[in-house]
Amino acid sequence: MPTSTFFNLPAEKRIKLLCAIRDEFSRVQFDKVSINKIIHAAEISRGSFYQYFADKHDMLDFVLTEYKKQMLVHAKASLQANNGNIFELFYDILEFTISFTTEESGHKFCNNLFADIKVNSDFYLKKPECPNGMEWMNELQPFININMLDVRDKEDFNNMLGILSSVCRDATAEVFLNLADREHTKQNYKQKLELLKRGFINNKE
Amino acid sequence: MPTSTFFNLPAEKRIKLLCAIRDEFSRVQFDKVSINKIIHAAEISRGSFYQYFADKHDMLDFVLTEYKKQMLVHAKASLQANNGNIFELFYDILEFTISFTTEESGHKFCNNLFADIKVNSDFYLKKPECPNGMEWMNELQPFININMLDVRDKEDFNNMLGILSSVCRDATAEVFLNLADREHTKQNYKQKLELLKRGFINNKE
């Protein structure tokens, strides 16, 4: 979490810094992100930067948190539009994330950021009390229609969420690391969601 | 890939270096791994190191490749012992990976390495022709009993593999990042595999 000093910054200065951060994240992946380059572009001193952020990682947390906020808003809307259908939700989450990339700079930003999400396990996997990751799912839970799901055990619902988030994350990585044709990935992701619905086992005796 | 110079090294020297590498990987995660510390411990010069490995990443590739080799052997044995049951295979893969941690140093080694696997997307997700990741699965495919699976479309099998590997990876990460009690993770992983078998949707009308 950035310090209060950061949030108290005059708007102009804060925005300049935010732009510098966004540009640097667009340039390279997190491990290559250079604080030197950021402070130079934002025209602030080294010391100031460390008055705003505890360290480099703190800055990453901030960036990811901003993304999550927007994602949550979108996710809630999706659930409300689809009667709490969790499969539609997860399809929409991928779509939303991809849609960030309309313009060129946003595209590179996401590329680097989501390559990093694999690094930054904090994003999906964080709290011990939430081992399936996506702790922010808690906020969405009330909006999910659980009746359509075959929940037999108290852990079943959490495990379903866990599986869905694992699959969603890999699809996201596939898109942003340009590992496969984007449409192909989306198509396969859709099919994966269908596979999750119906199960892997052949029931024809 | 390390150079031929590396493989031609006298056994004693090579082993000393390999130990230094293993110790350093046990100490910290890849981004903090210090070549300085390695060459000091192995008592070789900086220049020598770069005669063996192209760069830091080349060394990581080498370490992961060694792991994969052993994993493959184990996976084949698992499939043969279980009539090609892919669910048993994936359960065994997690068990195998965890079993690397019996002794303390191995434990830390895996902790750091598997935290890095999230970084090193090469490990699971690599070739464009293999977008679901785990290209090494190709080698195992002939041993898998496909009849038990509800494969309706030509992509279905690949997608099932993709889902299984995503879920397996997250369980691995959960264990090595100490995000949850190990037994709890294993229990949930087992349940997740059952959920994949039977599907998420409630079929009672």
Add this chain to the structure above:
DNA sequence: TTATATAATGACACCCTGTCACCTGTCAAA
């Protein structure tokens, strides 16, 4: 105007990676 708190600064200590001109030892041919 003075006192106090808050913010800004940049030199500094200490770390890193990858390169390159040079050194050493070995071995085959002359």
Add this chain to the structure above:
DNA sequence: TTTGACAGGTGACAGGGTGTCATTATATAA
């Protein structure tokens, strides 16, 4: 025995990085 070629070894160096801290500047309150 001398020569030369070559694989392997070396460490100083260039160019980078992060986080700290004593000091200076600015704003706010008394």
